[in-house]
Amino acid sequence: MxxxxxxxxxxxxxxxxxxxxxxxxxxxxxxxxxxxxxxxxxxLGKTGTVFLIGAGPGTPGYMTARAFEALAASDVVLIDHLAPTSDIESWAPGAEIIDVGKVPGRHKVPQREIDQMMIDFALAGKNVARMKGGDPYVFGRGTEELYVCERAGLDVEVISGVTSSIAVPASAKVPMTLRKVSHMFTVVSGHAELSDDELDHLAGFVKSGGTISLLMGVRTLPHTVAGLLARGVRADMPLGTFESVYRKNERVRYSTLERAVDELSDVRPPAITVIGEVVDAGNAEGKDAEARRDALLQLALSEGRDGRA
Known part of the structure; x- marks a missing residue:
């Protein structure tokens, strides 16, 4: 047992x-x-609280008031790679700041050690802020970290953050849904290659008007694109990538499903890829793109109900 x-x-x-x-x-x-x-x-004394903090898409402006309150009450802050840290010393005055960030292919601190650090610090009576990019419950291992801390008898508070899957495309004026165009969206991890069943589902989803927001999918994008094309998603389906948004090297690029692998081969993480008709709502690069954008928005603004908001 x-x-x-x-x-x-x-x-x-x-x-x-x-x-x-x-x-x-x-x-x-x-x-x-x-x-x-x-x-x-x-x-013996009172144990500390562990705060699992979603710090948003990379800029302090998207952090919540509760996130700042928790940081101010923390004795130790464990920071992820994509969390904003521009003024962390003033947000958590006097706290010990520890960088445990992970980048593709290299984990500075293994997850097991991060778990142990949270537990050890909290059992010593210290409040611990586990600061993550985006939302801790969207591909952020939030549930796993909650579980190991609760099993150690610790109090844990989950503080939601603005997920980058929506906020990053929105910074380029690309929505997830649009009236009469797309009434559903899904958030997908591209960290590992998608299975045949997953590609079957996503192909039907995007062909039915859905929007795909693909996180951590730079390395596996050729596999994703090939799988969708092989399952009948049209070659000129709009696709956009949003690279290093809210950083100095930010880049926004537009393409189509068929051309994306060749045209976007120089994209590097962190990047989010959006696939779907709604991409044209944010693309105004050139006359053809402007014409598609105008047509899309005119459809969304047209009178008559489509049964959806």
Missing amino acids: RPALVVICADPSADDGAAVTQWRSAVAEILPGVVVTVDCEAP
Whole structure:
């Protein structure tokens, strides 16, 4: 039977502290998410709270009031790669700031260690802010981190953030839905290649007027595009990529499903790809694009109900 919790009682500052750390790591590898280290020499007291903070798409202007309140109350801040940090010292005055960010192909701090850091700091009575880009519950491992902290007996507050899947395209005036054009959208992770079943679903979805917002999909875009084309999505379906939005090297590019792999081969993460008719609502690059945009918006503004808002 798998244990719900393994507690290692030790004094990390003792002479054998390194051995304790090695032993804990070995146990944690066998039983991830259930190992807790307690300093038996420390006085018993109230544990800290863990805040899972969604920090929005990369600029402080999209952070919520509750996010700032939680940061101000935190003793430790664990920062992800895409979280805004321009003035973190003033948002969390006196807090210990630790960069645990992950970039494609390189994890500075493994997820298991991040989990353990949250637990150890909170058990020591410190409030911990786990600061993530976007929303912690949209491909942010928020539920997994909530689970391991709750199993350690900790209080956790989830603070939603503005998801980049919507906010980043919106910065280029590309909507997810548009009256009489698209009445549904889906958010997809492209971190791994999509399965045949997933591509079947998405092809039918976009052919029915749906919009796809693809996160972490730069590396797998050729596979996604080929799969959609093979399943009958039209070759000239509008596609846009939004690269490093809210950063100095921000780029917005427009293409079509058929041309995207060749035309957008130099796009680098972080980038969001949107596939669907609504992309034309934000594209005004050239006369042809302006004409398509005008036609699309005239349709959306036309009188008569289509049964949807």
